Amino acid sequence: MSSLESVKTPSDVSRDCEESIDLIQLVADLLLLHGDPEPTALEPVTSASDSYAKCRDTIVARTKGLAIMVNELATQIRANKLADVSRTIRSGAEAVVALTEAATHAAYTVGVADPGSTAAYPGLVDRYRFSRAKHRILGACARFDLSYGILTEQQILQISAQIAHNLTILTETCQIAANQAADPQSQDQFRQCSKSISGTTAALLASIKAYAKTRQDKDREKCVIFSKPLIEVIDAVLAFGALAEYAGEPARMSEIGKSTQQAILGGAMATVASCVKLFNVIPGLVRNVADTEAWKNLMLCSKAVAEATKLLCSALREHSIEGLK
Template identity: 65%
Template sequence: MISMADTVKMPADIARECEESVEYVQLVADVLLLHDDVEPTAVEPVTSASDSYVKCRDTIVARTKGLAILVRDLTVQLRGAKLSDVSRTLRSTAEAVIALTEAATHAAYTIGVADPRSKPYQPGLVDRYRFSRARFGITSACRKFHKDYGSLTEQQIVQVSSQIAANLTVLTESSRMAADIAPDPMSQDQFRQCAKSISGTTAALLSAIKCYAKSRQEKDREKCIIFTKPLLETINAMMAFGSLPEYSGVAARMSEQGREAQCAILGGAMAVVSSSIRLFTSTASLIENHEDPVQWQKMMQCCKAISDSTKLLSGALRENSITGSQRAPFFAVNSQE
C-alpha cells in the first residue's frame, strides 16, 4: 500500500472513487449503449443530419485526445503516488468517457435516422437518460453518509448537499415539465404530485445535513441516513411512473442500412467504455499494490486498450458518414445535470 504524507486522500478514498467511476460509466453505458432503442442525446437542437454528425465527430475527436492526455497523466501521478492528483484525474477521466459516449450515441442515432427509410424518435414525457443520471448523482451522494465512508469534513458535507440539491432540481423540473405536456388531467396531477413528493422529502434531508455539518455528531449523521431512504424511494417511484409505456414516447425505427452503421459506432463506443472500466479497476488494484510489477503491466495494458478502442471508434466514424443531402428531424435532449 502507498505510504505518503497526503492528508487529503488515502488509498481507500481512491479505491472508492474508482468504484464510483465504474458505476457512473456503467450506468451511462447501460442507458445509452445497451438499450435496444438508441435515442438522440444532443444538447443543441439541429435541423441537419450532416451538421449534427459533424459536430458529434468533432466532439469525439477532441474527447479522445483529451482522454489520451488524462490516461497519461494518471499513470504519471500513480508512479509518483500523488493521490490528490489521481483523485482529480479519475473524475475527469470518467466525465470524458461519459461525454464521449453521449456524442457517439448521438452520432449513431443521427446516421441511423438519416436514411430515408428510417423514422426518428418521438420523445416521451420524461427524459430517461437525464433522469437516470440525476438519480445516480443523488444515490451516490446519499451513500457518503454511511459509516463505511469514514468521517466527512465540513467541506465534503457541503459538497454532498450541493450535489443532492442540484440533481433534485433536475428531477423536480422534469416532473413539472412532464405535467405541462401530459395528455390528460389525471396524469398532469400525478406528475405534479411527484414533484411535490420529491421537494417534501428533500426538505427534511437537507435540514438534517445542515445540522450534521455544524455538529459533526453521529446522532445527526444517523438522521441524514434516515431521511435519505424516503427520498430515494420517491425518486424510484417517479422513475417507474415516468417509464410507463403511455409516457415513454415512440422508439426510432431504423432501416437495415442505418442499423448497421449505427452498430459500428456503438461498438466502438462500447469498446472505449469497457477499456475505461478496466482502467478504473486496475487503478484501484495498483493503489493497494503500488510496487507490484504485475499490476503495472495490467495498467499499461489498460492504457493500450483505451488507445485501441478510441481508434476503433474513430474508424467507425470515418467509415460511416452523412452527406449534406441526407437530412432528418432531431429532438434536442438536454443530458446535462
C-alpha cells in the same frame, strides 16, 4: 464521487475508481446496452448534419483527453501523488460519459438519416437525464454511511449542494412533463410528482444542515434515514414516467441504419470496456507501486483504450451523414 474530499490514501483512490466505474457502467447500460434508439443530444441543433458534426467534434476532443489521462495516471502513480490520481480518474470518467453520450447521439442521427428509418418520438420524461440525476443523488446520500469516514463541514455542505442540484433536475423534468402532457389528469399527476420529490427532500436537507453544524453521529444517522424515502419517491416517479402512455416511441431503424448505428456504438462500447479495465487496475497499483505485473496490465489497458478510441473515430468517419447522401 469522492471529489468532495481530499484524497490521501490508496483506499480513497480505490473508492474513486469504484464510483467512476459505477457511473460509466450506468451510462453504458442506459445508452449502449438497453436503451432504445433515441436522441441523447443535450444541446439544441439546427440539422442532422450539424448534430452529427457536434457529436463528432465532442468525441474527438474526448478521445484526446483520454489519451492525456492515460499518460498522466502513470506519471502520477509513480510520483505517489494520490490526490492527482483521484482527480484524473474522476475527470477521465466524465470524459468517458461525455464520449458515450455523443457517440450514442451520433449513432442515432446517422441511423435515422437513412430513408428507410423512422425517427423516435420522445416520451414525456427524459429517462436518461432522470436516471443520471438519481445516480448522483444515490452517490451523495451514500456518503452519510459511517463507512465513508469522518466528513468535514465543507464536505457535508458540498454533498448537500450536489443533492439539491440534482433534485432540481428531477423536479424540472416533472414540470416539463406536466406542461407537455395531453390531459389534465396527467398534468396534475406530474405536478404532484414534482411536489412529492420536493416534500421528501425537506427533511433530508434539514438533517444535513444540522449534521454540518454538530458533526455528531446521531444527526448523521438522520441523514441516512431521510434519504431512503427520497430514493423511493424518485424510483416511483421514474416508473410512472416509463408507463406506455408517456414513454414515447423509439426509432425504427432500417437494416442499413441499424448497421451504421451498431458500428458506432461498437466503438463506444469498446472504449467503455477498456476504460473500466484500466480503472480496475489502478487500486492495486497505488497500493504497491513496485508491482511489475500491475504495471504491465496498466500498459495493456492503456493500449486497449487507444485502440478502442481509434476504432470509434474510424466508425465515425466511415458512417457519416454525408456518406448517406
